[in-house]
Amino acid sequence: MNDRRPWPDIDPDPIRARAIRQLHLRRGLQVHVLIYVLANAIQVVVWFAYTPQQFFWPLWSILGWGIGLLFHIWGVHSGAGIDEARIEREIDRMHGGGTRN
Template sequence: MSNSTDLYQAARQRVIAKTTYKWVFAALAVIAAIQVVIWYLTTPEGYFWPVWPIIGMLIAALAWGIPLFGRHGGVSEERVQAEVARMRAHQ
């Protein structure tokens, strides 16, 4: 019984990580939008400096998201059960 519980907990943690990633990605998008607004309000004709922090945030998001999501995405109880089954198959 402990083995099944451990698998469920590991799958649950992975689903939580994916959900957290989505919220962090949304926060990064808001931060990028704020930077663009600041640029527009201060120097709309000047150098578009927000490109550099936006590129950095995108690289970080990709580096975190690609291994986390692989070929799959989404969070639901079905996803947790699918992750448990996948992990059980690889034991």
């Protein structure tokens, strides 16, 4: 059986759907960390090869991008996921604050 759905978030089992969403978030974080490490390592190698006597300019990328990466880590692991109450509030907001039929 092919388990590939056109919309993976639409699943009759809400726990399974939440687990799939969390796995997607973690995979995205893994890719982000890998690219962060590789890109900054390349910058450090370039700095060392061409301008080691000058200011360590890769620091700006490491710190700036690192702040964004920390927010990404926090967002994935904070536990402030999407719960049923938030979903209901969003549905109500989308319907103009009225009751649904």
